[in-house]
Amino acid sequence: MLSCNLQFLIFMFFSNSLYLLGLYFLNFNMEIYIEYEILSLNSSSIVFIILLDWVSLVFMSFVFFISSLVIKYSDEYMYGDKKLKRFIWLMVLFVFSMMLMILSPNLVSILLGWDGLGLVSFGLVNYYQNIKSYNASMLTALTNRIGDAAILMGVAFLMNYSGWTFSSYLEIMKTEQFLIMVSLFVIMAAMTKSAQIPFSSWLPAAMAAPTPVSSLVHSSTLVTAGVYLLIRFSYLFSHNMFYFLLLVSLTTMYAASIAANLEYDLKKIIALSTLSQLGMMITILSLGEVDLVFFHLLIHAFFKALLFMCAGAIIHNLGNCQDIRYMGGVIYFMPLTCVCFNISNFALCGLPFLSGFYSKDLIAEFLSGDSSGFSIYLLFYISVGLTVSYSMRVSYFVNLKEVNYISLMYLSDNNNKIMLKGMVGLVYLVIVKGSMLMWLLFSTPPFLLLPSLMKLMTLSMIGMGAYFGYELSCMKHTYSNKSMKFYKLSSFLVNLWNMPILSTFGLNSYFLRLSKMYNKKFDYGWLEYYGSKNLFKLIKKFSKLFQLFMRNHLKLFFLVVFIWILVILVFF
Known part of the structure; x- marks a missing residue:
């Protein structure tokens, strides 16, 4: 349709322009601070502020680029939908809410974008308008309202000062009592939006949305908003706040990795992998490596968007079947889609020398060099191994397992030519963008000197994870008392330690x-x-x-x- 093509071209133009501008700002270390006073009342003034630096410009370019490809992908995925224009405009509103949040250092305008993301996500998750979609959208909206209320409390606490621009209080934020409370509210808001424990249950539930929405939400918009807010506020947090974030994010990473290894819904496995990666980002943020977190955030956006696009194409061709037990041998019928799927999966694992390797290897080495404790070190590396395990399991079920589907008449790459254009547009960047961004973002290449055993720890955990994933895929299920106990344990772990039950009933x-x-x-x-x-x-x-x-x-x-x-x- 004309509207899809028009939005695709506009977003692609914005993406390229902002990317080049961001590189220019990065090269010359520039910042532009635009301030417009809307209303002045006694000692307080309502000001609209735009902060343009390389972080905001590069992140916006990535959001626009992925959004343009997702809209192109939606043109065929949502073909025949009577409300396609409404769907596209909801996606556009979603992107512009994210833009408002990215550009502003003012807590009030951040709240406008933040609340816009929550409101539009309710409409997108509830797009199919059935009971499951409605319940998922209500859970998503109400959980995000907790974060909205936290930012509102932060706005109320900043009423004691001259304005709501948090960058004005960087020096006194660690000592001033009211500003410490603002930092705590910002952490709570970021935890709800990025679905950290105990607010994790909405993320798998939001898979009731159409796959293009999942691709956009999990790569560069809704769930990354919390991490982006923490990156902006990271200079204001004390040591105790960072330690609290470290424990929460590691627990989330570990729980999500285990749940993904036992889940059979393809979209939920990828959603749980997003949750695991968000935990990894906040873990390394809590150790003080802000640039590295932003680096991984950008790279993760590419391979996660591609992973969801490939999963959507497979589900679309299998007559909307999402259970990986019914898949198998898809690579013989949809080779190009499966190649894209496997490349993004390997990038998620951190396979050398795909884009995910450059950020994940650095994250693992920085954590190895930190003196947080052996238990944190061990939990992190177990989670890294489990990441490889569920990636291997999904690849085995989709590609290598015997064909287990009733009808194969619709399985073909020729059925989704427009979707393939969107996917192939991302594959090249998933392969090379990691090394490109590493050259661009880091003026000096990061180098850590570690003992040989610690250096080989990442590689050994990848190998062990791949073996564990293969064994888990080949495991035969028998009906006995032991298998029933395993089923009860697995249902407890898949539900993120019964988190959905706790957050609803x-x-x-x-x-x-x-x-x-x-x-x-x-x-x-x-x-x-x-x-x-x-x-x-x-x-x-x-x-x-x-x-x-x-x-x-x-x-x-x-x-x-x-x-x-x-x-x-x-x-x-």
Whole structure:
């Protein structure tokens, strides 16, 4: 359609322009700070601020580039949808909400973009309008509202100062009591948006959205907003806040990696891998390596977008089947799609010398050189091994396992030529962009001197993870007491330690009971008695009485005159 092609061209133009501008700003170490005063009231002023530096410009260019390819991909994926234009415009609103959040260092305008992301994500997740989509969208929106409320509290605390621009308070933020509270609220907001434990349950549930939405959300927009906010605020956090973030993010990374190894829904496996990568980003952020986090954030956006696009093409051709147990031998029928899928999967694993290797290897070495403790070191490397394990498992189920699908008549790369254009546009960058960004972003190549055993730890964990993933794929399921115990344990781990139950039934049951009691006692009780029903009866009685007066007004007039004359005669 014309609208899809037009949006694709506009976004691609913005992407290339912003990327070149970002490299120019990076080369000359430039920043542009644009301030426009909207309203001044007593000592406070409402100011709209735009901060243009290489971080915001490069990140915006990546968001526009991935969005343009996703819109191109949607042209065929959503073919025949009656509301395709609405879908495209929702995606555009989603991107511009992200732009508003990226550009502004002002907490109020950050809140506008932040809330816009939550609102549009509700519409996109609920796009198919069934019970599952509605429940997932409500869980997504309400969890994100916690983060919105946290930023609102931060805005309220900054009322004590001259404005809401947090960059003005960098020096005093670690000592001033109110500003420490602002930092805590920002951390809570970032945890909800980036789905860190205990706010993780909405991320797998949001897979009810169409696959192009998942591709955009998990690569460069909604879930990365929390990490981007932490990158911007990272100079304001104290040592204790960083340590808290380290523990939370490592736990999330570990739990998501285990859940992905036991899940059978293809889209949920990729969603859990996003959760694992977000945990990795915040882990390395809490060790102080902000540039490295941003580097991995950019690279992760490419291979995760491609991974979702390939998964969507496979699901689309398999008649909307998402269970990997029904897949197998897809590589014989869709070779180009599976090549793209495997390249992005290997980039996720950190295979040399794909783009993911350059950031993940550096992250592993920086954590090895940190003195946080042996338990943190071990948990991180186990999670890295589990990442390779679930990637290997997915590749085995999709490509190498025997064909397990009923009909093969629709399986072909020729069915999705426009989708392939979007995927092939990303494959080249997934291969080479890691080394390119490393040359561009780091003026001096990072080099860490570690003992040989610690250097080989990453490689050994990749090997062990691949072997574990293969064994897990070939495991035969038998029905016995042991297998039932394993099933109960696996369902507990797949549900992220029963996090969805805790965040839905565990919290809202009290409020539902309270609302039921209020509904019974007030809406159908006292308010019904003194309100609608009784009021209606009273008005009805009065209207009947007034009608009686109106019908007999002449008789009543003479009667009143007669009574008045009698009163005068008797008393006077």
